[in-house]
Amino acid sequence: MVRVTLAGVRSATHLVHAGGWLRHLLAHEDADVVVDYLGSGSFLGRDNVAEEHVREFLPDGPRVRLRPVGAPDHGRPVLGERRVLLSVGAPGIKPFLRLVARERTRPEVVVIDEGIGTYGDWRTRRDAWRRQGGREPWPTVRAAAVSTAARVLTDRRWALYERTGAAWRVVPEVAAAFTSVExxxxxxxxxxxxxxxxxxxxxxxxxxxxxxxxxxxxxxxxxxxxxxxxxxxxxxxxxxxxxxxxxxxxxxxxxxxxxxxxxxxxxxxxxxxxxxxxxxxxxxxxxxxxxxxxxxxxxxxxxxxxxxxxxxxxxxxxxxxxxxxxxxx
Missing domain, CATH: 3.40.50 (Rossmann fold)
Structure with a gap:
C-alpha cells in the first residue's frame, strides 16, 4: 500500500501534474494507492479548483482511493504502507512536519511543478509573494524557508522540464498528462x-x-x-x-x-x-x-x-x- 498526501494545490493544472504522477506510480508499482487530498487553496482570494477538476484529473479505479479532508479515515495510517508527500512547487513544510510528528517517520517527498515559478530561486519566490500583497519581512522569511525545504527535503522532482547542459527538454513521462488530449x-x-x-x-x-x-x-x-x-x-x-x-x-x-x-x-x-x-x-x-x-x-x-x-x-x-x-x- 502507498499512502500519498497531496498538498499545495492552487489550480486545476496542479491536479493535472499530480494525476500524471499518480498514474505513473500505478503503472510502475503493484501496490494499491490511497490519496489523502488536503484540498485546494486560494489565489488572489479565489479558489479556482472545482470538484469536477478533482474527478477529472486525479485517477480513479479499483487500485486507487481518494480520501478528502473530512472523510472518516482521512490520514489514517495503514500497516506496512509506504508514505509519500506529493507537494506542489516545493515541499509543504506544515504537511511534512504534521506527518513526521504524527507518525514518527519521514515520508518520501515528491515535488511537482507549480508553474514557471518552480524554476526560479528564493529571490523570485520572494518577489512573487510581494506582488501578491505580502509585506516584509514575511515574503523574505517564507521564500528562504521554502527554498531551504526544497533543497533539503525533496527526494524526487516530477518536473515537466529538464535542463540538459545549456538546453532544456520536455520530459515525456510528465508531459503525458497533457498530451493525452486530441x-x-x-x-x-x-x-x-x-x-x-x-x-x-x-x-x-x-x-x-x-x-x-x-x-x-x-x-x-x-x-x-x-x-x-x-x-x-x-x-x-x-x-x-x-x-x-x-x-x-x-x-x-x-x-x-x-x-x-x-x-x-x-x-x-x-x-x-x-x-x-x-x-x-x-x-x-x-x-x-x-x-x-x-x-x-x-x-x-x-x-x-x-x-x-x-x-x-x-x-x-x-x-x-x-x-x-x-x-x-
Whole structure:
C-alpha cells in the first residue's frame, strides 16, 4: 500500500501534474494507492479548483482511493504502507512536519511543478509573494524557508522540464498528462492568455484594455480573429468587448485554446506549455509597464522561456506585431 498526501494545490493544472504522477506510480508499482487530498487553496482570494477538476484529473479505479479532508479515515495510517508527500512547487513544510510528528517517520517527498515559478530561486519566490500583497519581512522569511525545504527535503522532482547542459527538454513521462488530449482542427484565431495583472495592482484596467486593443488590431491586420482566454483568478466579463473564452479546464487541455492558430500573452506557464508540449505557435507580447517583471526573472526561468518561445514583441508597435503574427502562421 502507498499512502500519498497531496498538498499545495492552487489550480486545476496542479491536479493535472499530480494525476500524471499518480498514474505513473500505478503503472510502475503493484501496490494499491490511497490519496489523502488536503484540498485546494486560494489565489488572489479565489479558489479556482472545482470538484469536477478533482474527478477529472486525479485517477480513479479499483487500485486507487481518494480520501478528502473530512472523510472518516482521512490520514489514517495503514500497516506496512509506504508514505509519500506529493507537494506542489516545493515541499509543504506544515504537511511534512504534521506527518513526521504524527507518525514518527519521514515520508518520501515528491515535488511537482507549480508553474514557471518552480524554476526560479528564493529571490523570485520572494518577489512573487510581494506582488501578491505580502509585506516584509514575511515574503523574505517564507521564500528562504521554502527554498531551504526544497533543497533539503525533496527526494524526487516530477518536473515537466529538464535542463540538459545549456538546453532544456520536455520530459515525456510528465508531459503525458497533457498530451493525452486530441488536438482539434486549427482555426484562424489568435488566443490571448491573460494574467491577473490588474488584480495584483501591477497594471490599471485602462492600460490593460489599451494593450489588448493594440494586440487585437494587429491580429486583425494579420488576418486572424481575436479571442481572450481569461486567467482563472480573474472575474468573468472583464473582456466582454472581445470573444471571451470559457476557462473550465486548464488552457493546455482546452480545445478552444488548442484550436487557435496562435496563442499570445506575456510570460506565463500556460503559454510556455502550449508551445513546448503541444508545439503551438506562440508569441510573447510585452508591455512597458511590466518590463520590470521580465528583468526580474531568474536565470533558469529566462533560459527556459527563451528555449521554447520567441523574444517578446512590443504590442504598441503594431507593424512589428502584425509581421510577427503573420510569420508565425
Amino acid at each position: 488536438l482539434p482542427a486549427e482555426e484562424p484565431t489568435a488566443v490571448y492568455l491573460t494574467q491577473p495583472w490588474v488584480d495584483m495592482g501591477l497594471l490599471g484596467e485602462d492600460a490593460y484594455r489599451r494593450h489588448l486593443e493594440d494586440v487585437a488590431a494587429a491580429c486583425e491586420a494579420a488576418g486572424l480573429a481575436f479571442a481572450v482566454r481569461p486567467h482563472p483568478a480573474e472575474a468573468g466579463g472583464r473582456y466582454a468587448a472581445w470573444r471571451e473564452l470559457p476557462r473550465t479546464r486548464p488552457a493546455e487541455l482546452d480545445p478552444h485554446v488548442l484550436a487557435g492558430a496562435v496563442v499570445l500573452g506575456t510570460d506565463s506557464t500556460a503559454l510556455l506549455n502550449l508551445a513546448a508540449v503541444h508545439g503551438k505557435r506562440a508569441l510573447r507580447v510585452s508591455l512597458a509597464e511590466l518590463d520590470h517583471l521580465e528583468s526580474a526573472l531568474g536565470g533558469d526561468q529566462r533560459s527556459l522561456l527563451d528555449a521554447f518561445l520567441p523574444a517578446p514583441v512590443p504590442a504598441r508597435d503594431g507593424a512589428v506585431l502584425t509581421s510577427a503574427l503573420a510569420s508565425r502562421r
